[in-house]
Amino acid sequence: MSGIVAAFDPPESATEAIALMDALWAENNCARLGELLKIPQIEESTDPSVIEIRTKYVARLKK
Incomplete structure (x- = not known):
């Protein structure tokens, strides 16, 4: 687990x-991620910004 995941999950x-x-x-x-x-x-x-990243990962997870 990366430091980012450890520090920001769940995000605030x-x-x-x-x-x-x-x-x-x-x-x-x-x-x-899902x-x-x-x-x-x-x-x-x-x-x-969140909408753009969310849309990108929703599409990637559908592949």
């Missing part, structure tokens, strides 16, 4: 959520 801000999603993908931790994408803070976020 949009910045932490983005860093965490990227770290989980880099670690190939698709199971946790769970994370479904938490309200990320799934319902209106932050453009």
Whole structure:
């Protein structure tokens, strides 16, 4: 587990959520990334940065 995952899971801000999603993908931790994408803070976020990263990883996990 990377330091980012250990420090930011669960995320408390949009910045932490983005860093965490990227770290989980880099670690190939698709199971946790899939769970994370479904938490309200990320799934319902209106932050453009979170929306962009969320959309990217939802599409990647569907492949």
